[in-house]
Amino acid sequence: xxxxxxxxxxxxxxxxxxxxxxxxxxxxxxxxxxxxxxxxxxxxxxxxxxxxxxxxxxxxxxxxxxxxxxxxxxxxxxxxxxxxxxxxxxxxxxxxxxx
Amino acid sequence: xxxxxxxxxxxxxxxxxxxxxxxxxxxxxxxxxxxxxxxxxxxxxxxxxxxxxxxxxxxxxxxxxxxxxxxxxxxxxxxxxxxxxxxxxxxxxxxxxxxxxxxxxxxxxxxxxxxxxxxxxxxxxxxxxxxxxxxxxxxxxxxxxxxxxxxxxxxxxxxxxxxxxxxxxxxxxxxxxxxxxxxxxxxxxxxxxxxxxxxxxxxxxxxxxxxxxxxxxxxxxxxxxxxxxxxxxxxxxxxxxxxxxxxxxxxxxxxxxxxxxxxxxxxxxxxxxxxxxxxxxxxxxxxxxxxxxxxxxxxxxxxxxxxxxxxxxxxxxxxxxxxxxxxxxxxxxxxxxxxxxxxxxxxxxxxxxxxxxxxxxxxxxxxxxxxxxxxxxxxxxxxxxxxxxxxxxxxxxxxxxxxxxxxxxxxxxxxxxxxxxxxxxx
Numbered sequence: 410x411x412x413x414x415x416x417x418x419x420x421x422x423x424x425x426x427x428x429x430x431x432x433x434x435x436x437x438x439x440x441x442x443x444x445x446x447x448x449x450x451x452x453x454x455x456x457x458x459x460x461x462x463x464x465x466x467x468x469x470x471x472x473x474x475x476x477x478x479x480x481x482x483x484x485x486x487x488x489x490x491x492x493x494x495x496x497x498x499x500x501x502x503x504x505x506x507x508x
Numbered sequence: 509x510x511x512x513x514x515x516x517x518x519x520x521x522x523x524x525x526x527x528x529x530x531x532x533x534x535x536x537x538x539x540x541x542x543x544x545x546x547x548x549x550x551x552x553x554x555x556x557x558x559x560x561x562x563x564x565x566x567x568x569x570x571x572x573x574x575x576x577x578x579x580x581x582x583x584x585x586x587x588x589x590x591x592x593x594x595x596x597x598x599x600x601x602x603x604x605x606x607x608x609x610x611x612x613x614x615x616x617x618x619x620x621x622x623x624x625x626x627x628x629x630x631x632x633x634x635x636x637x638x639x640x641x642x643x644x645x646x647x648x649x650x651x652x653x654x655x656x657x658x659x660x661x662x663x664x665x666x667x668x669x670x671x672x673x674x675x676x677x678x679x680x681x682x683x684x685x686x687x688x689x690x691x692x693x694x695x696x697x698x699x700x701x702x703x704x705x706x707x708x709x710x711x712x713x714x715x716x717x718x719x720x721x722x723x724x725x726x727x728x729x730x731x732x733x734x735x736x737x738x739x740x741x742x743x744x745x746x747x748x749x750x751x752x753x754x755x756x757x758x759x760x761x762x763x764x765x766x767x768x769x770x771x772x773x774x775x776x777x778x779x780x781x782x783x784x785x786x787x788x789x790x791x792x793x794x795x796x797x798x799x800x801x802x803x804x805x806x807x808x809x810x811x812x813x814x815x816x817x818x819x820x821x822x823x824x825x826x827x828x829x830x831x832x833x834x835x836x837x838x839x840x841x842x843x844x845x846x847x848x849x850x851x852x853x854x855x856x857x858x859x860x861x862x863x864x865x866x867x868x869x870x871x872x873x874x875x876x877x878x879x880x881x882x883x884x885x886x887x888x889x890x891x892x893x894x895x896x897x898x899x900x901x902x903x904x905x906x907x908x909x910x911x912x913x914x915x916x917x918x919x920x921x922x923x924x925x926x927x928x929x930x931x932x933x934x
Contacts, residue, residue, distance in 0.1 A: 419807075419808035419809065419853065424806045424808045426778060426779050427785065430782055451811060468812075470811055471683045473812060473813055474814075484687070484805070484809070487789070488687060490793050
């Protein structure tokens with residue numbers, strides 16, 4: 410079964426694209442072909458929370474609520490150096506492996 | 509020499525969907541994103557532009573007769589069709605965009621070196637606000653690219669300084685150290701909010717009046733979804749225009765289509781620019797490793813607080829009514845409503861998440877946009893015409909407006925000053 414990571418941002422226009430790009434690239438490198446990375450609007454997130462294949466939420470902003478799945482703050486994808494991005498990507502890979 | 513002129517004229521005649529990919533591929537190569545990524549990015553943005561213009565074409569065609577009929581029936585002058593973020597398409601395709609991108613990066617680096625600003629203007633996508641304004645000036649001055657770039661540069665530098673000013677507040681409220689948000693009309697909303705909130709906090713009764721974001725969302729929830737908001741707006745305009753049931757339903761679906769598809773197309777345009785953004789972030793971060801700097805990010809990061817959408821769903825119908833009834837305002841906002849959550853995101857840190865105060869601040873903030881968008885619509889329409897877009901409709905007297913960037917307060921000021929010097933027509 411495939412696993413789903415959603416990248417949520419405010420408008421689905423710019424910031425989530427940047428994170429989606431970085432995560433997809435890493436998934437290819439890890440050979441994790443079963444992982445689907447989807448960018449969504451934060452306003453639409455409730456529809457995804459009930460999905461059983463959802464394993465991780467990457468949020469491009471501060472979210473003022475709690476979820477059942479792990480949440481990663483994706484800001485370093487926007488402004489971080491390569492090293493900072495790699496730390497975050499390692500964390501995502503760890504979460505996927507621990508599944 | 510003549511051959512070169514002819515070649516340039518031929519190239520510019522190919523239109524934005526060809527020119528922009530070529531320009532972006534060149535920019536991509538300058539910023540060393542790699543050939544494959546540069547080509548993919550350039551083509552993606554070209555596709556986004558083509559899609560954007562298609563969808564705006566559809567909506568201008570659908571809304572023009574409806575707005576005309578509505579204006580006639582109600583005896584109000586609402587002649588401008590709201591094209592919203594189609595301005596972003598304009599911004600990435602006018603002839604000076606590459607020059608402006610390189611200029612703002614250069615000027616920003618110098619300003620950071622001289623400690624005139626803390627904001628590293630890394631968010632290439634958000635240059636579009638300045639670039640759209642630059643395109644309006646370019647159009648108003650009869651095609652003066654240099655004046656356009658200069659105007660865009662002033663706008664973006666001012667945006668960066670406002671980014672400095674608001675950064676701490678954004679960082680604390682959103683728990684995002686090290687960022688600033690220098691985006692166009694969004695950061696201006698914060699500056700506007702400062703004195704207004706100060707006054708609101710001193711009005712007894714209003715001071716502690718609030719509405720629960722969750723309650724508002726439950727009551728107005730559907731209106732917060734672009735599809736439903738568009739459907740309702742389209743149907744109401746059709747009804748007011750005296751359409752029959754079939755006409756009302758069709759117009760409702762057309763406006764709903766625009767509300768959903770237009771941001772998707774803008775998103776495609778942004779997608780193509782992402783590789784350049786990443787490369788600019790790396791380039792600048794490496795050069796300013798040891799300095800206290802703020803890294804510019806897109807205003808979308810401000811939308812997390814629940815009060816943002818709660819305020820927006822109240823504002824959507826409210827702003828349509830206000831714009832509909834204010835005398836002299838010639839555009840009913842439809843596509844432009846998409847910017848409201850961003851304004852709310854910029855205001856909420858100052859109202860501490862208070863829904864009522866946020867609504868009041870943005871209502872007041874939007875009124876100058878309504879008038880400036882009407883006042884400056886000439887050069888905006890001219891810019892579309894000069895890019896070869898919507899020429900038939902424009903020839904038939906249709907005017908194309910928006911709030912973001914058409915009605916922008918700072919942008920209008922710069923356009924007015926530029927107009928004095930150039931003798932341009934606004």
